[in-house]
Amino acid sequence: MEQIYSKHLWGGRSKDFYSGEGSHLVNIIRPYIVTVTEFLKTHNSTLSICDLGCGDFNVGKELIPYSSNYYGIDIVSDLILRNQKLFKANHLEFYCLDISKDDLPAADCAILRQVLQHLSNEEIMLILKKLTSYRYIIITEHLPAGDFVPNKNQIANLGNRLKQLSGVNVDVEPFNFQFLKKETLCDIPVINGRITTVLYQIF
DSSP, X not given: OHHHHHTTTTXXXXXXXXXXXXXXXXXXXXXXXXXXXXXXHHTTTOOOEEEETOTTXXXXXXXXXXXXXXXXXXXXXXXXXXXXXXXXOTTEXXXXXXXXXXXXXXXXXXXXXXXXXXXXXXXXXXXHHHHTTSSEEEEEEEEOSSSOOTTOOOOSOSSOSGGGTOOOOTTSTTTOOOXXXXXXXXXXXXXXXXXXXXXXEOO
16 A cells, blocks of 8 residues: 555545545535535434544545544544644544554444445454444445455455456455444446445444
8 A cells, every 4th residue: 555655546646645536526526525514413423433544534525524533543544644734623533553463443434435445355344343342433435336246355445346356345255244224325327437435233
């Protein structure tokens, strides 16, 4: 991940850190921010949030006012140091952690925004086991348009599974993620598929 940012493999060569178009294009991030904010408001902005894979925080910064505590997590240490300098709030903290291996902060709601799609199935499985401690989980994934075979395995990399005509769906094999309720918050059509955000209630 450090090379992805240092070599600007997700674009943004004029910026120090850039988490890709999916974190910056208005037609992608605006519907997401609106629908996630609406959900947080239904809890009177009292939910604590653990943003797993917070990236350059262009999206997360919009959600801070609707949380009681906000934890931004990423594996890239220089990115976390940069975020700590740029973004300030009394209830905001950043941590450099490997979300597949390290202990994660306790919170009411975990957010994973286009994170799992870059990981192997083995890493995803490790993360999902940890997510059962959160009451709510908001997962966003870039999926192919139409029918597709979910969860074709890959090694962790900067890309996703679209070239395999696949995408991550935690509901089905090999993950079979268990939840109490689920709701699609937004489904945004894009040129090469759609970006879908699903809210899971675990307990």
